[in-house]
Amino acid sequence: MAVLLYDLATADDRRLSPFCWRTRMALAHKQIAHETVAVSFTGIRGIGDGSYRRVPVVCDEGYWIDESSAIADRLEATRSNAPSLFGGSAGRALSVFVDAWATRLMMPIGRIVVPDIHKLVAAEDHPYFEQSRRTWLGTNYDAMRAQRGEDLERIRRALAPVRSIVAAQPFIGGETPLYADYQVFGLFQWARTTCDVALIERDDPMHPWLERCLDLYDGLGRSCPAYDW
Amino acid sequence: MAVLLYDLATADDRRLSPFCWRTRMALAHKQIAHETVAVSFTGIRGIGDGSYRRVPVVCDEGYWIDESSAIADRLEATRSNAPSLFGGSAGRALSVFVDAWATRLMMPIGRIVVPDIHKLVAAEDHPYFEQSRRTWLGTNYDAMRAQRGEDLERIRRALAPVRSIVAAQPFIGGETPLYADYQVFGLFQWARTTCDVALIERDDPMHPWLERCLDLYDGLGRSCPAYDW
Numbered sequence: 165m166a167v168l169l170y171d172l173a174t175a176d177d178r179r180l181s182p183f184c185w186r187t188r189m190a191l192a193h194k195q196i197a198h199e200t201v202a203v204s205f206t207g208i209r210g211i212g213d214g215s216y217r218r219v220p221v222v223c224d225e226g227y228w229i230d231e232s233s234a235i236a237d238r239l240e241a242t243r244s245n246a247p248s249l250f251g252g253s254a255g256r257a258l259s260v261f262v263d264a265w266a267t268r269l270m271m272p273i274g275r276i277v278v279p280d281i282h283k284l285v286a287a288e289d290h291p292y293f294e295q296s297r298r299t300w301l302g303t304n305y306d307a308m309r310a311q312r313g314e315d316l317e318r319i320r321r322a323l324a325p326v327r328s329i330v331a332a333q334p335f336i337g338g339e340t341p342l343y344a345d346y347q348v349f350g351l352f353q354w355a356r357t358t359c360d361v362a363l364i365e366r367d368d369p370m371h372p373w374l375e376r377c378l379d380l381y382d383g384l385g386r387s388c389p390a391y392d393w
Numbered sequence: 394m395a396v397l398l399y400d401l402a403t404a405d406d407r408r409l410s411p412f413c414w415r416t417r418m419a420l421a422h423k424q425i426a427h428e429t430v431a432v433s434f435t436g437i438r439g440i441g442d443g444s445y446r447r448v449p450v451v452c453d454e455g456y457w458i459d460e461s462s463a464i465a466d467r468l469e470a471t472r473s474n475a476p477s478l479f480g481g482s483a484g485r486a487l488s489v490f491v492d493a494w495a496t497r498l499m500m501p502i503g504r505i506v507v508p509d510i511h512k513l514v515a516a517e518d519h520p521y522f523e524q525s526r527r528t529w530l531g532t533n534y535d536a537m538r539a540q541r542g543e544d545l546e547r548i549r550r551a552l553a554p555v556r557s558i559v560a561a562q563p564f565i566g567g568e569t570p571l572y573a574d575y576q577v578f579g580l581f582q583w584a585r586t587t588c589d590v591a592l593i594e595r596d597d598p599m600h601p602w603l604e605r606c607l608d609l610y611d612g613l614g615r616s617c618p619a620y621d622w
Contacts, residue, residue: 253567255483257558261490261565261573264554325493329486336490338482344490 166198167191170211170221173202174284178357179388182270182350183232187220189346190232192381194239194246205289233263236343249343262336262344266351269322272315273351273363274301275308280359312361319363323370330373341380349377353385362393395427396420399440399450402431403513407586408617411499411579412461416449418575419461421610423468423475434518434525462492465572478572491565491573495580498551501544502584502592503530504537509588541590548592552599559602570609578606582614591622 169188172181179185179200191198203211203219211221212228221230224242229235236259240249250256278297282305285293298304326336326348335341336348352374355363364370378385398417401410408414408429420427432440432448440450441457450459453471458464465488469478479485507526511534514522527533555565555577564570565577581603584592593599607614 251483252481254480254487254571254573257562257565257567257571257573258483258487258490260558260561261487261494261554264557265490265494268550268553321497324497325490328493329489332489333486336486338486342483342486344483344486 166225167196168223169198169200170203170208170216170219170223171200172208172219173204174281174358175204175286176284177202177388178284178390180281180284180354180357181219182354183218184220185350185353185385186232186343186346187222187235188384189341189349189377189380190236190239190249190343192384193249193341193343193346194243196239196243196246204286206286206292233259247340251337251342255337255342255344258336258342258344259347262347265325266347269319269351271301272318272322273355275303275315276312276319276361276363277355277359279305279308280361284358316361316363320365320368323364326373327369331369334376335373341377345377349374349385352377353390356390356393357388358391360391362391364393366393395454396425397452398427398429399432399437399445399448399452400429401437401448402433403510403587404433404515405513406431406617407513407619409510409513409583409586410448411583412447413449414579414582414614415461415572415575416451416464417613418570418578418606418609419465419468419478419572421613422478422570422572422575423472425468425472425475433515435515435521462488476569480566480571484566484571484573487565487571487573488576491576494554495576498548498580500530501547501551502580504532504544505541505548505590505592506584506588508534508537509590513587545590545592549594549597552593555602556597556599560598563605564602570606574606578603578614581606582619585619585622586617587620589620591620593622595622 169191171179171184171188173179208216208219216230218230220232220235222235229238236249250259278301282293301308329336336344352363398420400408400413400417402408437445437448445459447459449461449464450457451464458467465478479488507530511522530537558565565573581592
C-alpha cells in the first residue's frame with residue numbers, strides 16, 4: 165500500500181478528528197488507494213520520525229506530510245488527472261475562506277463534544293486529553309456542559325453560509341462536492357462520532373446535505389460508530 | 394447609454410450603498426459602459442415603474458433588474474466574453490458563501506455607520522431614514538454609539554476569513570479580483586464613505602487589500618467623498 169493516513173481513533177475505533185476526515189474524504193475524492201492507521205492521542209508521537217504532534221499525517225509513497233490543508237494541496241498538485249478538489253483558483257479561495265470560517269466554530273463545537281470524547285478515549289490518554297483540552301478551551305468539563313445550549317445556538321447561527329448554499333444546490337461545491345464540503349463535513353463527523361447532541365435539527369436544510377456527504381464513496385462517513393442525529 | 398445603475402447617494406453625492414458598490418464594481422469588471430443615476434433614499438420609489446424599494450436597480454438595454462446577486466448573475470450570463478465574475482461554479486459557491494457570511498456583518502457595521510449616515514442624507518430623507526433604521530437595528534442612535542467599541546471588535550474578529558486569504562494572495566479571488574472581493578469591498582465602502590471610524594486598523598493585513606480594491610478600474614472606489622482611514 166503506497167499511501168497511509170494516520171487517523172485519530174478512540175478505544176472503540178471512532179474516527180473523530182475533523183481534520184483527518186477532511187483528508188480521508190480528499191483521498192477518496194482523488195480516488196487514491198490508501199490505508200488508514202488508527203492512532204490514539206498519545207500515539208501521535210510514535211508516527212514516522214516522532215516529530216508529529218497532530219494528525220492527519222500522510223505517508224504518500226515515502227513522502228511524509230502533515231496538516232490537512234497542505235495535504236489537500238499536495239493531492240491536488242500530484243493527482244492532476246483525478247477530479248479536482250478545488251475546481252480552480254476561485255474554488256481554492258473558497259477553501260481558504262471556509263477554513264478560516266470553520267476555525268471560529270472549533271471552540272463552540274469543542275466545548276460541546278470534548279466532555280463526551282473524554283469518555284471514549286483510551287484510559288492511557290485521559291490525563292493528556294483532559295489537560296490539553298482544558299488549556300485549549302480555557303474551562304473545565306462542567307462549565308462546558310453548562311453552556312451547551314448557548315454554544316449550540318451560536319453554532320446554528322454561524323452555519324448560515326453553508327445553509328444558504330446547500331438549500332440551493334446539492335453540495336457547497338455545486339452539483340458535486342469539493343474540498344470545501346469536506347472541510348465542513350469534518351466538523352460534523354467530529355461531533356457525530358462522539359456526541360449525542362445533534363449540531364443541527366432534522367428539519368435544517370443542512371440535514372439533507374449531511375446525508376449526501378455521508379453517502380459519498382460507498383458511505384465512507386458511516387464506516388465507524390456514530391450517533392444517529 | 395445602454396446601461397443605467399440607480400445608485401444611492403447622500404446630499405453631497407457620497408455613494409454609500411454596499412450593494413450598489415458590488416454592482417458598480419461588477420459593471421467595471423465586466424467592462425460594461427454605463428452611467429449611474431444618483432438617487433436619495435426616498436427617491437428609490439421613483440425608479441422605473443415605481444415598484445422598487447431597494448437599490449441597486451439596473452436598466453440593462455431596456456431590461457430592468459434589481460438585487461445585487463441577481464444582477465451579478467445576469468451580467469455573468471449575458472457578458473460571457475468579458476472576464477468572469479465568479480471563475481466557474483466553485484467561485485460562484487464562494488460568492489454565495491461570502492454573501493451569507495457578509496449578511497451577519499450588516500448589523501454590527503450598521504450600528505456603527507447609521508448615526509453618521511443620518512447627518513449626510515438629504516433633509517427630506519431624515520424621517521424615513523431614522524424610522525427604517527431604528528426598525529432594522531432595533532435600537533436608537535445613542536445606543537448604537539454606546540456599543541461601537543464592542544461592535545468594532547466583533548467586526549474585526551469576524552473578518553478573519555478575509556484576512557487569512559488576502560494575507561496570502563492579492564485578492565480573495567486570487568491574483569485578480571472576483572465578485573467575492575466586491576461583496577466584501579462594498580461593506581468597506583459603506584463605512585468609508587460615511588463614517589470616520591475605521592473598520593480595520595492600518596496594520597491589518599486587510600488594509601493593503603482594501604487599497605488594491607480602491608485602485609481598481611482607475612480608482613473607481615475613490616471617486617466619491619470618503620474618509621481616509
